[in-house]
Amino acid sequence: MNFKYWAFISYSHTDESIGKRVHKYLEKLPLSKRKHGVKKLFPIFRDKDELPTSSDLGSQLNSALLDSKYLLVICTPTSAKSKWVNEEIRKFSELGRASRIIAFIPKDVSPMEEIYTPEMAKIISSGDLEHRITWSKGGLRTPVDLLAATICGTPLSGMRRYQSFRRLRKAVIWMMVPFITAIALFLMPTFSTLLFSHKIQTDDAFSQVVKEDYAKNAAKMADSEEFKKASKDMTKIMGAMFDAAENQRKKLNEPLDRRLSMNSPTPSPDSNQGGESVYSDKHTIRPESVHSNLASAQLRGLDVVISKAREILEAYKTTNDQNAKLQLQEHLAMMLYSLKLMPVEQATTQQKKDIKEIVDKIHEINPALSSGF
Structure with missing residues (x-):
């Protein structure tokens, strides 16, 4: 079955800051298409609004639960008292996916406190809860890697190796940036001089070719x-x-x-007998x-x-x-x-x-x- 969401994050809105961080880390964690079958765990559903006061979850949440592959429950003393978290666990179990419920226990939660809802306690007692992840210390890196490996269905060791290699490669790249920048600044005047001289030589060569070609064409046309x-x-x-x-x-x-x-008449060499001149204008x-x-x-x-x-x-x-x-x-x-x-x-x-x-x-x-x- 194809699911719209990789996971549905169920939490009490008192624990909203933890829900936001887990949501952000999971969706932005880079994965390998070859090793994990997917490049990112996107999208993941997280309800951002307070639930209504009625006893029904609402069509949107019911649809999101139906379209989610896993149910990620943030287990805290406040979520244990939330009837909506309990209701979401119950609905997901009724879909026959109790084995896909992940109990995520944040750090600073006292083991003496009750952190499970009645429905979660029932699943634990029946032995159907297969995934329990505890954020004991440090940052979210390790627990998020474990969450991603669980959702992708890959071994934790392979996920840890891949993420460690990716982070090491990123650190090396960032360490090389100042070194490469320094080399570039050191060599920039030399490269600029070489490029400028090459441009001058290229322009001169092009001008010479154009002149020769023009002279050749002119001579050919003249002939x-x-x-x-x-x-x-x-x-x-x-x-x-x-x-x-x-x-x-x-x-x-x-x-x-x-x-x-x-424009005046010219005397003719011939004269009439009366002595009068004869004029001609030829x-x-x-x-x-x-x-x-x-x-x-x-x-x-x-x-x-x-x-x-x-x-x-x-x-x-x-x-x-x-x-x-x-x-x-x-x-x-x-x-x-x-x-x-x-x-x-x-x-x-x-x-x-x-x-x-x-x-x-x-x-x-x-x-x-x-x-x-």
């Missing part, structure tokens, strides 16, 4: 045909932009009289023609950027190499930077549509590339 082609395209784009900007600068910095003379440089040439160069530059961006997007779509994708993302970033430098607002409707399509695709690849565009 690739894609990079060379992209560099040439970017050179063409920037050349067209610089040419347009230089023409605009020259036009704006021309002296006013020079622009006026350029060599006249007009401001609107300068603006027209600049706009034309800018639109051509936009076409080059759009075409190159489409090529890079197509290459990004078809490749599965992550390093190649990272390099293509760098090229796309260069394309977007070029578009920012160019007057996109002056682009044609088709060019604006193409630019929007390219920016959307780049945003799908990496939103950080197209931020701020």
Whole structure:
């Protein structure tokens, strides 16, 4: 039969301090699963409230008695006079478990005093009381070991050896703590220095590896045909932009009289018979023609950027190499930077549509590339 409680502690509430100590020691005593079949004797039932004045123990106590493997009775002169302790002994005996009643006699109890209830005295006289443990002197260690051995059904000698070994091991560990602490404090500066120097060496080695790897990748990318082609395209784009900007600068910095003379009619070497000069403007440089040439160069530059961006997007779509994708993302970033430098607002409707399509695709690849565009 499986029991909910290992034991039921029966005591007079005048002896509550003894009941608490025995309860605490038993539940916290470490055991061996291999030797004793259990790691701890938990739980153990102890009634913490005063019993009612009626003659019935109550459903809770009756249920606890039924679910307990042993009945541990703390035998004192006050418990001998308690009708509730006597009633608990009687109920447990009626369950056919008189042989599992343990009489625990605390120290400082006079042998001349009556310490057994009528029901306990009846069990003793019939010879059914098999377990009587006396706490004669010292602490609770020895009697609790004996109680645990009785409840577990193991020999007392094995329990004593196990508990002695466990306590000795614990004492040795506590004795070693100051020694280990002193050694750790003594060696801490040395270990700190070694760890710090190792960290510096590791960081230096990692930095060197990163630098070498970066240089290797940069050299590999510079030798690739894609990079060379992209560099040439970017050179063409920037050349067209610089040419347009230089023409605009020259036009704006021309002296006013020079622009006026350029806009005035030029005498033709031919004259009519009446002596009137014939004027021709075929060599006249007009401001609107300068603006027209600049706009034309800018639109051509936009076409080059759009075409190159489409090529890079197509290459990004078809490749599965992550390093190649990272390099293509760098090229796309260069394309977007070029578009920012160019007057996109002056682009044609088709060019604006193409630019929007390219920016959307780049945003799908990496939103950080197209931020701020």
